[in-house]
Amino acid sequence: MNEVIFAKDIMLEQDVKKYFEIMLESAIRSHMTITTIFLKCVHSTSSEVNHSNVNTQITDFLTENIRKTDLLFQLADGEHWGIIFLQSSDVEANAFLKRIFHLLKKDSTLESRVALKASITEIRNNQINFEILVEKNKALLADNNQQQWWIEQIEDYRLQSIELVKVSIIEQNAIFRKVLETTLNSMDIANFTFDVTAYEDGYSFLQSNTYQSGHLHLIIMNDILPRNNGLEILHSLRTMPNEKRFLIYMMSERNSEIAALNAYEGGVDEFIVKPFNLRLLEAKIKRTFARYWL
Amino acid sequence: MIDLSLDFLLSVIAILFIVLCGFMMYIFYQRQSEVRFKKSRDIYLKDYSQLWYEYLFNNEIFSVVLIPRGKPQVQAIEMIFSSYLKNITNDDMRWKMKNFSNQYLKTFYENDLMNKRWSIRMNALYRIADLQLDELLDACKKLETTKYSKEEFFQLLKIYSLFQPELFIQKIKVPNANYSESEYRRLFVLLEEDTFMRFFDEFTSWSMSIQFAVIDTAAAKKNMKYIEKLEQLLTNENDEIKIRALKGLFEIGVIENINPYIPFVTSHLWEVRLMVGKIFKYVPLSYSYPYLEQLLQDENWWVRSQAAKTIAEDRDGLEKLKEFISYSTDHYAVEMAQETIMRKQGTR
Incomplete structure (x- = not known):
């Protein structure tokens, strides 16, 4: 049985869940957009890869590359990372992903087989909660046939209420x-x-x-x-x-x-x-x- | 004691009563007419204001119901048009109003121009200018053959300036009445660029009021095309012209070459020196500082104050003033520099 390994000093799913609704309501009241990114390793199941190392390395890499206003967390399954971008749209999220994918591709210190895929959700209304957000993104990234560096997008919550x-x-x-x-x-x-x-x-x-x-x-x-x-x-x-x-x-x-x-x-x-x-x-x-x- | 018969008194009372009744009936009739007029005007406003909006701004097709039938409706249209003209700029709207007025209001205003009452003639002249009723230009010219007032001639000049600038220049050259500077300014501000430029070309041939009004209008228009013309006037013999030209150049706020202004730093007139102190605001301090330092030590308080203010407005101005304080022996100038520094630091 595979043990779920979490990097030190990272917020976990249950911690973020408490704050997500407050962040969401506050952002909508201030007419701000929240965008989330969920990331998953593409070859994380390969036996040649050391899961513990990969987890730590990716977590460290993401921690180094996010802004001070972004919130990084890891899901309970240990296979997904989430980032909440406050006051940012999918444009910034896409730009962020392009940048980190580019860095990862040329980073020789990371395990050679490591590649990521991601999903973006732009949120401008409060018709979503944290559970649904996680569930939808996990479902979107569940397909094992998805290519490396693949980016999906959830567009169901981008329309603000009138x-x-x-x-x-x-x-x-x-x-x-x-x-x-x-x-x-x-x-x-x-x-x-x-x-x-x-x-x-x-x-x-x-x-x-x-x-x-x-x-x-x-x-x-x-x-x-x-x-x-x-x-x-x-x-x-x-x-x-x-x-x-x-x-x-x-x-x-x-x-x-x-x-x-x-x-x-x-x-x-x-x-x-x-x-x-x-x-x-x-x-x-x-x-x-x-x-x-x- | 005057002896009056009862019959006579009764007759006088009866006559006065009849006159009073007649007067009352006249007042009543007038009041009724006024009420009918106002009612008819308000109905038009209520029913057709929206149609006018749709026609003028949303490109809806013109509806014949908008054509006025009678004076009350003309007045309603006047109210709509003047409200639009006062508040909204839109070339298409102006063009539509002009066409409509030339087609449907022309006859009304043509009759008004021939009215005996001055106020009605004046109202017609105002409307002809505002609504650009160029088809009534000949009727306006005809008005000049009758006895007209100074105010009417002023409105006529305004109309000529809009529809026939050549005629305007001819008429203003031989004025039937002298107007004030502000009145000339009101005329010049409406002029097209080319016509207005002609006033600079023949500058010396105009009366003093016109010359002053031309300079002030150029300043108000803030058009860079006038810089050269105003700079030429800096060599004019008249001191007032020089001061106004400098003021105009300050208003426009673009100084390309500092050299034409340098001689004014030592002008015998403090007003000229003051204006130069103001104008140097638009020149980098590295070029203007030696002259501003000279003005800071001027004998006149206003000039000193302006020079210090101009220096302080530059990014390095406060440093320059502090430096000046450290070596200057002119107590008045040092005091002014200190005051300006304090004021500037106080507003931060």
């Missing part, structure tokens, strides 16, 4: 307010849905209490408004707890550097001088939301 974004338009001019409302309502941004409300002055916005919800909140407002102007609203929002959830776009007729500087120093995310191109506004909003997920 997130509701509150959108508030604060503009005095009724016609332009309607234009902005129509434009924002017709915008199609992947993985986000907009709940648009329009206000004619600052006071009615502050009275509405919509800004007190915990949703991501995009605010498009004029700098000059009747009853509580834009700068007052900006100050109120930026002094609130969890103010990072507000994305504030300020529109202004003042095409001056001082006005823009004051607005940025006050905490706006975008300062847009009127008149502006609606397509440009759309592009800016799309870019803002594209930055939310790696």
